Amino acid sequence: MAEKTARNSDGGPHPTPERDARVILSNEPGSFAWGVLANRHPALIEQVRDAFPYGPRQHEALDALLEQNNNGVIEPLAPSESDHEQWSVWGREFFGRSWFDAPFLWSESYFYRRLLSAVGYFGTGPWQGVDPFAPFKRAELRGTAVDEELRALDALADVPADERATALLHASVWGNRADLGFRVTEGDVTPGAAADDLVADDSAQLWQLLPAGTGVTVAVVADNAGRELIPDLILIDHLLLHRHAERIVLHVKPYPYYVSDATTADVVDCLRRLAEAPGEAGRIGSRLWDAMATGRLEVRAHPFFCAPLPYEEMPEDLRAEFAAATLTILKGDLNYRRLVGDRMWAETTPFADRTAYFPGAVAALRTLKSDVIVGLEQKTLEALERSGATWRTSGTHALIQVRGETGRSR
Numbered sequence: 199m200a201e202k203t204a205r206n207s208d209g210g211p212h213p214t215p216e217r218d219a220r221v222i223l224s225n226e227p228g229s230f231a232w233g234v235l236a237n238r239h240p241a242l243i244e245q246v247r248d249a250f251p252y253g254p255r256q257h258e259a260l261d262a263l264l265e266q267n268n269n270g271v272i273e274p275l276a277p278s279e280s281d282h283e284q285w286s287v288w289g290r291e292f293f294g295r296s297w298f299d300a301p302f303l304w305s306e307s308y309f310y311r312r313l314l315s316a317v318g319y320f321g322t323g324p325w326q327g328v329d330p331f332a333p334f335k336r337a338e339l340r341g342t343a344v345d346e347e348l349r350a351l352d353a354l355a356d357v358p359a360d361e362r363a364t365a366l367l368h369a370s371v372w373g374n375r376a377d378l379g380f381r382v383t384e385g386d387v388t389p390g391a392a393a394d395d396l397v398a399d400d401s402a403q404l405w406q407l408l409p410a411g412t413g414v415t416v417a418v419v420a421d422n423a424g425r426e427l428i429p430d431l432i433l434i435d436h437l438l439l440h441r442h443a444e445r446i447v448l449h450v451k452p453y454p455y456y457v458s459d460a461t462t463a464d465v466v467d468c469l470r471r472l473a474e475a476p477g478e479a480g481r482i483g484s485r486l487w488d489a490m491a492t493g494r495l496e497v498r499a500h501p502f503f504c505a506p507l508p509y510e511e512m513p514e515d516l517r518a519e520f521a522a523a524t525l526t527i528l529k530g531d532l533n534y535r536r537l538v539g540d541r542m543w544a545e546t547t548p549f550a551d552r553t554a555y556f557p558g559a560v561a562a563l564r565t566l567k568s569d570v571i572v573g574l575e576q577k578t579l580e581a582l583e584r585s586g587a588t589w590r591t592s593g594t595h596a597l598i599q600v601r602g603e604t605g606r607s608r
């Protein structure tokens with residue numbers, strides 16, 4: 199699929215300055231956002247349809263969603279849906295418009311909500327609670343790539359703690375490349391296979407915020423299950439074991455979302471996969487299992503994690519949770535879009551400025567899979583543009599960006 203970087207409305211090659219950065223829509227043919235709605239969503243509907251022996255009701259609902267996504271307008275949820283009222287408020291401005299004309303962040307989120315309705319996930323029938331993405335997540339978790347990744351932990355067990363910490367942090371960052379939604383249209387993207395380029399690396403600041411032995415709480419906002427969540431859990435074990443954190447709250451999605459996003463069921467599957475593995479992986483798994491029992495590791499699934507909104511609009515209870523943590527680590531591309539705002543910011547806009555509203559220190563660990571980017575050094579940006587690569591959206595580049603409690607100048 200030929201996806202190109204979205205351009206300004208005037209067709210210029212660079213994003214607009216911060217004061218008028220435009221919201222990303224999906225109505226520019228050839229742009230990344232357009233490609234997601236035009237190609238990824240229809241492909242996903244067919245994959246889900248083929249993965250289950252659904253009945254006529256589900257097939258008809260999937261046909262209707264496909265037609266609406268491709269050629270129709272956005273329709274509200276049925277009044278019988280329990281979150282009908284909530285989505286009526288969120289969608290007030292967008293119902294009746296083409297899916298391509300709504301903000302990209304909003305239309306993608308609503309697409310996943312509608313897909314779950316189509317397959318009866320929220321209904322009262324037999325398909326209630328059946329995750330339509332489970333077969334893909336399960337296949338990935340059982341795959342030989344995970345076996346190899348777990349075996350590699352044995353070699354890490356004896357290296358000095360700081361080297362191990364760096365390796366585990368990088369595994370968590372690059373684990374984000376293995377997202378299943380990405381693979382609907384990009385083919386298999388194996389972590390570690392492409393140019394392992396960090397376009398920003400504030401990892402020193404991250405470790406400074408979490409010195410060993412301080413007994414603090416860290417919040418981790420998870421992204422994908424499987425090959426991303428496993429390295430995230432291994433990093434969590436390292437933080438707990440070496441007392442960079444006394445307690446970790448792992449935030450997951452309350453329902454299936456963006457294909458492979460982690461839910462509580464996925465955390466359980468990953469913990470079981472670790473605990474049943476031989477060697478170091480098994481030891482990590484049983485430590486994490488114990489940490490769940492003692493409350494040192496706690497899982498939460500706040501409804502806001504499936505809302506079509508930026509974190510700037512988070513509710514008070516979540517704001518208080520993040521404020522109480524010494525550091526909040528946000529994983530992945532979607533969390534990044536929600537953190538800095540899904541707009542075509544100038545790439546050198548300081549990360550600290552875009553996240554100044556966030557309650558407490560925040561770190562973003564993300565591979566680049568959409569057009570949004572801030573916090574780049576000018577020279578880094580120039581080198582990336584010179585390279586001619588599709589660095590914004592292809593998942594070949596990544597970043598570790600951190601804003602401490604008081605913000606930073608860059």
Ligand SMILES: O=P(O)(O)OC[C@@]1(O)O[C@H](CO)[C@@H](O)[C@@H]1O
Pocket residue numbers: 234238306374377379380421422456529530531532533535567568
């Ligand atoms: O949040 P994640 O899993 O890292 O990425 C989500 C993603 O696959 O979905 C969007 C397109 O559907 C893009 O933002 C991004 O490529």
